[in-house]
Amino acid sequence: MKTVSVLGSTGSIGCSTVDLLLQAPERFRVVALVGGRNVARLAEQARALDAEYAVIADESLVGELETLLAGTDTRVSGGREAVIRAAGVPVDWTMAAITGAIGLEPTLAAVRNGRAVALANKEALVCAGDVMLRAVRDAGATLLPVDSEHNAIFQSMADGQVDQVEKIVLTASGGPFRRATIEEMENAPLEAALKHPTWSMGAKITIDSATMFNKGLELIEAARLFDMTEDRIDVIIHPQSVVHSMVQYTDGSIIAQLGSADMRIPIAHTLAWPRRMATNSPRLDLAALSRLDFEAPDEERFPALRLARESLRAGGAASTILSGANEIAVEAFLNREIGFRDIARVVEDVMQSLGNQSADTLEQVLHWDREARRLALARITARAA
Numbered sequence: 563m564k565t566v567s568v569l570g571s572t573g574s575i576g577c578s579t580v581d582l583l584l585q586a587p588e589r590f591r592v593v594a595l596v597g598g599r600n601v602a603r604l605a606e607q608a609r610a611l612d613a614e615y616a617v618i619a620d621e622s623l624v625g626e627l628e629t630l631l632a633g634t635d636t637r638v639s640g641g642r643e644a645v646i647r648a649a650g651v652p653v654d655w656t657m658a659a660i661t662g663a664i665g666l667e668p669t670l671a672a673v674r675n676g677r678a679v680a681l682a683n684k685e686a687l688v689c690a691g692d693v694m695l696r697a698v699r700d701a702g703a704t705l706l707p708v709d710s711e712h713n714a715i716f717q718s719m720a721d722g723q724v725d726q727v728e729k730i731v732l733t734a735s736g737g738p739f740r741r742a743t744i745e746e747m748e749n750a751p752l753e754a755a756l757k758h759p760t761w762s763m764g765a766k767i768t769i770d771s772a773t774m775f776n777k778g779l780e781l782i783e784a785a786r787l788f789d790m791t792e793d794r795i796d797v798i799i800h801p802q803s804v805v806h807s808m809v810q811y812t813d814g815s816i817i818a819q820l821g822s823a824d825m826r827i828p829i830a831h832t833l834a835w836p837r838r839m840a841t842n843s844p845r846l847d848l849a850a851l852s853r854l855d856f857e858a859p860d861e862e863r864f865p866a867l868r869l870a871r872e873s874l875r876a877g878g879a880a881s882t883i884l885s886g887a888n889e890i891a892v893e894a895f896l897n898r899e900i901g902f903r904d905i906a907r908v909v910e911d912v913m914q915s916l917g918n919q920s921a922d923t924l925e926q927v928l929h930w931d932r933e934a935r936r937l938a939l940a941r942i943t944a945r946a947a
């Protein structure tokens with residue numbers, strides 16, 4: 563029986579993971595479930611999976627969680643330290659699916675166990691690339707990519723031929739504003755930005771998809787996971803989200819992974835890795851689909867791609883700063899404090915203001931993440947005044 567923990571179990575990726583665990587209860591023993599604020603969902607999951615620990619990040623909700631789990635064997639705790647402690651309980655497989663840099667330290671705690679960590683929390687790897695990869699190496703952990711594109715690349719990497727990869731090609735849906743003009747995007751309402759054309763996901767990543775900061779973060783994530791310079795990573799718009807990404811080899815062959823837009827497929831791949839497990843996810847109907855479209859991205863309408871490439875070329879803390887500023891700007895957009903295109907403006911402004919900095923240690927990463935957030939907030943407040 564595989565022991566598993568799910569960090570961010572109450573979110574979109576977390577619920578898909580729980581669904582898979584419920585489909586094969588004889589194969590998995592659930593150790594820790596970690597949520598942010600959704601106590602009702604966390605308690606329901608802990609009961610259904612007979613979890614050993616249920617941890618809620620918001621400490622003020624511990625009492626409520628205790629009441630909801632009364633009469634069960636699940637041990638309840640709350641607060642930031644409890645989250646990191648639970649993430650560090652050794653298990654065979656951990657799903658890291660907390661959104662944002664707040665998930666970095668719990669993810670690192672899981673990595674330090676030296677087992678398998680399924681990484682959905684791309685912001686952790688973007689903001690702390692070197693620190694995270696060093697921790698993986700030092701602990702002898704295995705990082706399994708959950709992000710659909712990176713999982714597709716992982717699946718398309720032929721055994722023993724990694725040195726013959728020419729480039730990787732990340733597909734992007736183009737988001738809800740794929741065909742929008744700059745003026746339309748300038749005035750885009752929140753509701754339109756939250757309507758992803760192909761995937762159902764949490765709010766932060768959905769807005770990132772609309773700005774294409776998601777693809778920018780994924781460029782950085784791919785560079786780190788597959789040890790590639792940015793000039794060897796292409797982005798191509800593919801509105802159907804059927805081809806999840808591709809690997810191009812030196813002989814001109816391209817290997818791709820296809821599947822329906824259901825995150826249970828890449829999650830199951832990491833959960834069963836190096837084998838496979840059955841899922842009841844919808845199968846692709848290629849005849850009904852009949853065509854696959856591809857087009858080049860437009861960096862003028864979507865400056866996020868340019869900013870991500872710049873951050874990779876700059877190295878150091880540039881990606882930490884990009885990601886931290888973006889988190890604050892997305893939150894402000896979700897709170898209707900800034901316009902849609904202000905997100906990229908705030909990020910670019912913060913990147914330029916903070917310049918080139920080091921991010922060799924966790925302390926430096928946390929420092930530049932904090933600074934980026936502080937400056938982004940200041941810029942947003944100044945805009946509103």
Ligand SMILES: NC(=O)C1=CN([C@@H]2O[C@H](COP(=O)(O)OP(=O)(O)OC[C@H]3O[C@@H](n4cnc5c(N)ncnc54)[C@H](OP(=O)(O)O)[C@@H]3O)[C@@H](O)[C@H]2O)C=CC1
Nearest residue numbers: 570572573574575597598599600619660661682683763764
């Ligand atoms: N959704 C998707 O299809 C995909 C997501 N990803 C990545 O996976 C990650 C998760 O995304 P998604 O599931 O959509 O996001 P959601 O917003 O749906 O879920 C986020 C999860 O994190 C929890 N959380 C929030 N703050 C804290 C905290 N301080 N401590 C502990 N837990 C916390 C939330 O708890 P609560 O809800 O209880 O407050 C929730 O369980 C992101 O990094 C995203 O980029 C990558 C590819 C696809």
Ligand SMILES: CC(=O)[C@@H](O)[C@H](O)COP(=O)(O)O
Nearest residue numbers: 709710734735736737771776
């Ligand atoms: C499901 C997943 O991995 C998301 O990151 C998705 O790819 C977002 O779609 P975009 O291609 O629109 O960013």
Ligand SMILES: [Mn+2]
Nearest residue numbers: 709710711780
């Ligand atoms: Mn993705």
